[in-house]
Amino acid sequence: MTDPTALTRLCPPPQTQPAPIDWGRIEAELDMRLPEDYKQLAAAYGPGSYGGDYITIYHPHGVTLYVNLTGPMSSRIREYLQRDYDQGTYPVPYDPQHLFAIGGTEGGQKLFWITEPVNAPDSWRVAINEDKGSRWFTYDGNLTNFLVAVISGEIDNLPFSNLLGLPACFTPSVPPPFEVGDPPMRAPVDTEDIRNWARANGFQVPPRGRIPRQVREAWEQAHPI
Known part of the structure; x- marks a missing residue:
């Protein structure tokens, strides 16, 4: 299901129409297709938090690097998980x-798309884990339905009690005042x-799919903002 009606009835979006999103540019920058339910969700609500400012969903217009869909958080979190995966820490x-x-949530949990199969984003499920802990929960549905299930209390086997009984409301993000030292946003880049830069500089890169993290980091170091 991709229709966000169940969520908008339960948790009304802002009356002010969010700014339009250039999905072609966003998907090109991420180098992957995105689920249709997420596109509808992001277009209807804009950047912000659900459940009394408790669950924040990354957005293409996220007001800081740390809540922006194309910001650094996903790759950084994946790096931490890979280390735990390899070392068996958690x-x-x-x-x-x-x-x-x-x-993510105010309680420290992180939300993920399980991107399998990579070329069928509308079939991606949602996973959530606790901060620095061993508990995981997998929701057999898309992100929009997960939000409906959590806010409405439909999930009865969720291991995280701080996600139970959340208010049915959405809080739009407010851009913070710019401060010296805040990392500037990098302009979108064609993958x-x-x-092409990587191949010219001796890196091995696949013809399609995600660019390896070390290659992207090397490119960023060679092209400072």
């Missing part, structure tokens, strides 16, 4: 390369430009 039930962080 059990990770999925290959971290198939987890894409899509949000093919990164691939």
Whole structure:
């Protein structure tokens, strides 16, 4: 199901129409297709938090790097998970390369898309884990339905009690005042430009799919903001 009606009835979106989103540019920058339910969710609500400002979903117009869909958080979280996965620090039930962080909670949990199969984003499920702990929960449905299930209390086996009884409301994000030291946003980059640069500088990169983290980091170091 991709229709956000169940969520908008339960948790009305802002009356002010959010700014339009260039999905072609966003998907090109991420180098992957996105689920249709997420696109409808992001277009209807804009950046912000659900359940009394408790669940934040990353958005293409996120007001800081840390809540922006194309910001650094997903790759950083995946790096931490990969380390835990390799070292066995905390059990990770999925290959971290198939987890894409899509949000988080005030209680420290992280929300993920399980990006399998990678070319069928509308079939991606949602996973949530606790901060620095071993508990995971997998929701067999899309992100929009997960929000409906949590806010309405439909999920009766969720291991995180702080996600129970959330108010049915949405809080739009307010851009923070810019402060010296805040990291500037990098302009969107065509991933093919990164691939061409990488090949010219001796890196091995796949012709399609995600660009390896070390390659993207090397490109960013060579092209400072």
